[in-house]
Amino acid sequence: MRSFALVSALAAVSAVQAGPTKRASITPVTTKGNAFFVGDDRFYIRGVDYQPGGSAANVDPLADKKICEPDIEKFKKLGVNVVRVYSTDNSLDHTDCMNALSDAGIYVVLDANNPLYSINRENPGPSYNAVYLQSVFATIDAFIKFDNTLGFFSGNEVIHDNKSTTLAARYVKATTRDMRQYIRARGYRHALVGYSAADVTDNRMQTAAYFNCGTDDERSDFFAFNDYSWCSSDFVTSGWDKKVKSFSGYGLPIFLSEYGCNANVRDFGEINALMSDKMTSVYSGGLLYEYTYEENKYGIVNITTGRANLAGPRVELDEFAAFAKALKDNPAPTGTGGYNPSATSQPCPAKDANWIVETTLLPALPDGAKKFLTEGAGKGPGLKGAGSQNAGGSSTTDAAPGSGTSGVTAGAAGTTSKAAGVSLMAPLDKAPFIISGIVAFFTLAGAFAL
Numbered sequence: 205m206r207s208f209a210l211v212s213a214l215a216a217v218s219a220v221q222a223g224p225t226k227r228a229s230i231t232p233v234t235t236k237g238n239a240f241f242v243g244d245d246r247f248y249i250r251g252v253d254y255q256p257g258g259s260a261a262n263v264d265p266l267a268d269k270k271i272c273e274p275d276i277e278k279f280k281k282l283g284v285n286v287v288r289v290y291s292t293d294n295s296l297d298h299t300d301c302m303n304a305l306s307d308a309g310i311y312v313v314l315d316a317n318n319p320l321y322s323i324n325r326e327n328p329g330p331s332y333n334a335v336y337l338q339s340v341f342a343t344i345d346a347f348i349k350f351d352n353t354l355g356f357f358s359g360n361e362v363i364h365d366n367k368s369t370t371l372a373a374r375y376v377k378a379t380t381r382d383m384r385q386y387i388r389a390r391g392y393r394h395a396l397v398g399y400s401a402a403d404v405t406d407n408r409m410q411t412a413a414y415f416n417c418g419t420d421d422e423r424s425d426f427f428a429f430n431d432y433s434w435c436s437s438d439f440v441t442s443g444w445d446k447k448v449k450s451f452s453g454y455g456l457p458i459f460l461s462e463y464g465c466n467a468n469v470r471d472f473g474e475i476n477a478l479m480s481d482k483m484t485s486v487y488s489g490g491l492l493y494e495y496t497y498e499e500n501k502y503g504i505v506n507i508t509t510g511r512a513n514l515a516g517p518r519v520e521l522d523e524f525a526a527f528a529k530a531l532k533d534n535p536a537p538t539g540t541g542g543y544n545p546s547a548t549s550q551p552c553p554a555k556d557a558n559w560i561v562e563t564t565l566l567p568a569l570p571d572g573a574k575k576f577l578t579e580g581a582g583k584g585p586g587l588k589g590a591g592s593q594n595a596g597g598s599s600t601t602d603a604a605p606g607s608g609t610s611g612v613t614a615g616a617a618g619t620t621s622k623a624a625g626v627s628l629m630a631p632l633d634k635a636p637f638i639i640s641g642i643v644a645f646f647t648l649a650g651a652f653a654l
């Protein structure tokens with residue numbers, strides 16, 4: 205606090221002198237065992253999913269301060285500390301919005317894929333290629349310089365309830381490995397990389413195990429899933445009590461990358477549960493789906509001009525105040541929350557009727573992508589261009605475990621295997637989708653993953 209006050213005082217002096225203003229800093233989020241940390245304090249994600257205009261607009265809200273600034277005022281009023289953004293343009297500058305978020309104490313977690321540059325879940329092998337990885341790495345380049353970039357999603361709902369999609373898991377996991385290797389190879393700070401999973405009963409546990417098995421270079425930094433099972437109900441009716449039990453002992457930090465319901469008026473009891481000792485030993489918070497009100501009717505803020513003008517007036521819907529109240533009434537717990545400091549890897553899931561992955565080996569980094577580790581990714585293609593899924597130059601062989609040169613050798617650029625997993629689909633339909641008896645929804649992210 206003392207040093208913060210000093211920085212503020214200096215900033216005030218600078219402002220008076222009309223000199224450059226010194227920014228207050230924000231401490232990057234790290235992990236230990238199955239929890240997130242900021243410095244020595246455990247960190248809980250208390251946030252929202254943020255994609256004004258929805259997937260149909262496919263607009264990067266962090267590249268335009270006319271869009272982000274009014275929303276950051278709302279984020280401050282809500283009291284959120286993390287936002288997830290699905291569509292970002294790696295050819296644009298994000299300094300204004302990222303710094304404004306940082307000044308508000310807000311971290312960002314980003315999807316590294318977009319509709320054009322993603323893994324095709326229906327035919328993943330060819331889509332894991334150098335053109336795809338160049339875009340993914342360029343997204344890392346665009347955001348890792350901001351200390352409030354919490355991390356990146358290597359895929360979103362690529363695996364869903366069709367068991368054939370479990371075959372795409374290798375490519376998503378290879379992408380995860382490649383992103384983490386790229387971050388080390390470029391000498392960047394350790395921003396976090398993980399997968400955002402659909403909550404599918406038939407493969408929930410296999411998917412979680414898969415992203416936490418193998419050598420350290422192959423594992424993720426965190427695991428997240430999108431959960432639509434709490435609909436103005438409670439901890440037990442939603443089945444969250446069982447999920448906490450299922451994930452007890454899991455070796456990575458877990459959070460909900462989406463939680464939502466559009467069927468009832470919400471009181472956001474989810475936050476009470478997430479911040480209580482019923483969950484904190486296993487979960488580290490979550491992100492409300494979603495901030496803006498779109499066709500799928502989840503949002504809590506209406507941009508009254510719609511997609512025609514995403515910088516238009518913002519109107520708080522009734523659930524805005526309810527969400528703010530739930531956050532205020534349920535602060536992040538102090539202390540350790542009962543986390544497990546020595547969480548570790550686990551065996552990879554066996555092949556069975558629902559998980560049809562034959563091997564624990566991952567595809568090798570495509571030859572054409574190796575140069576990015578030493579030269580950098582160069583200019584990103586943004587949200588335009590020819591796309592990557594049929595670009596050719598895919599991986600031709602499997603990699604030896606450990607080829608991604610684990611974190612022990614920070615900064616080393618190994619020649620390794622890399623694979624990516626994102627899927628193709630028409631971006632952004634959030635069509636209601638039944639998964640194993642519960643109603644779930646493909647989000648924007650789902651569209652990317654599709």
Ligand SMILES: *[C@@H]1O[C@H](CO)[C@@H](O)[C@H](O)[C@H]1NC(C)=O
Pocket residue numbers: 326366367368369
């Ligand atoms: C599952 O996906 C495969 C491969 O894309 C497709 O051929 C099959 O029809 C799908 N099955 C269902 C039930 O949708």
Ligand SMILES: *[C@@H]1O[C@H](CO)[C@@H](O)[C@H](O)[C@H]1NC(C)=O
Pocket residue numbers: 497506507508509521
């Ligand atoms: C959002 O604003 C538009 C324009 O005023 C209005 O037509 C629409 O009904 C509003 N939506 C909600 C959910 O309030």
